[in-house]
Amino acid sequence: DTGVSQNPRHKITKRGQNVTFRCDPISEHNRLYWYRQTLGQGPEFLTYFQNEAQLEKSRLLSDRFSAERPKGSFSTLEIQRTEQGDSAMYLCASSLVQGIFSGYTFGSGTRLTVV
Amino acid sequence: DAKTTQPNSMESNEEEPVHLPCNHSTISGTDYIHWYRQLPSQGPEYVIHGLTSNVNNRMASLAIAEDRKSSTLILHRATLRDAAVYYCILRDSDNAGNMLTFGGGTRLMVKP
Numbered sequence: 001d002t003g004v005s006q007n008p009r010h011k012i013t014k015r016g017q018n019v020t021f022r023c024d025p026i027s028e029h030n031r032l033y034w035y036r037q038t039l040g041q042g043p044e045f046l047t048y049f050q051n052e053a054q055l056e057k058s059r060l061l062s063d064r065f066s067a068e069r070p071k072g073s074f075s076t077l078e079i080q081r082t083e084q085g086d087s088a089m090y091l092c093a094s095s096l097v098q099g100i101f102s103g104y105t106f107g108s109g110t111r112l113t114v115v
Numbered sequence: 116d117a118k119t120t121q122p123n124s125m126e127s128n129e130e131e132p133v134h135l136p137c138n139h140s141t142i143s144g145t146d147y148i149h150w151y152r153q154l155p156s157q158g159p160e161y162v163i164h165g166l167t168s169n170v171n172n173r174m175a176s177l178a179i180a181e182d183r184k185s186s187t188l189i190l191h192r193a194t195l196r197d198a199a200v201y202y203c204i205l206r207d208s209d210n211a212g213n214m215l216t217f218g219g220g221t222r223l224m225v226k227p
Binding site for chain 1: 159
C-alpha cells in the first residue's frame with residue numbers, strides 16, 4: 001500500500017463547471033476525511049466518513065459540495081457550479097480507529113484553480 | 116477543540132536542535148497534543164502525539180509541561196528537509212469523529 005492517493009493532482013476549471021476529485025485511502029483504514037486548504041492557512045475540515053457512512057459535515061460544505069464513499073473504499077468530492085472562491089487545495093486523509101487513535105495519513109491533495 | 120498558539124515562523128541552522136513551542140492554556144484533561152508538519156506541495160504528515168508524558172519517536176520528541184498548558188516539539192538535529200509548517204493541535208479523546216482542527220502553524224526555515 002503506497003499511502004493515500006488523490007487524483008487529479010491539479011485541476012483548472014472555468015467558473016460554473018462541475019469538478020470531481022477522487023481519494024483512495026489506505027485500504028484497511030475505516031475513516032476518511034476531506035479538508036480544504038487555502039494559501040497561507042491551515043487545512044479546514046469539510047467532512048468525514050466512517051466506512052460508507054458520512055457522519056459529519058462542516059458548515060463550509062455548501063449545497064454545491066457533495067461527497068460519497070460507496071462501499072467504504074474510495075471517496076469522491078464533487079463541486080457543482082464552481083466559483084472562484086472554491087480555488088484551494090483539497091486534501092484527503094484516512095485513519096484506522098480501533099482503540100487508540102494513532103493519527104491521520106494525508107494524501108498530497110488536489111489543487112483546484114477556478115478561472 | 117481547545118485553541119493553540121504558535122509563533123508564525125522560526126529559523127534554525129542545519130544540524131542544530133530546534134525547539135518549536137506551543138501554548139494551550141485552555142487544554143482539558145481529555146485533550147491529546149498532536150503535531151503534524153506540512154512540507155511544500157505536500158499534505159500534512161503526522162509527527163508525534165502525547166497526553167501527559169514526554170514522547171520520543173524516530174522523527175522527534177515531544178516535551179509536555181507538567182501543567183499541560185504548553186508543549187515543545189524537539190527536532191534533535193535539523194536538516195534542510197525539515198523545513199516545513201509545523202502544526203500543534205489538540206484533539207479531544209472524547210471527540211467521536213477524531214477530527215483535527217488546524218491553526219496557522221509555525222513555518223520553520225532551516226539555514227545551511
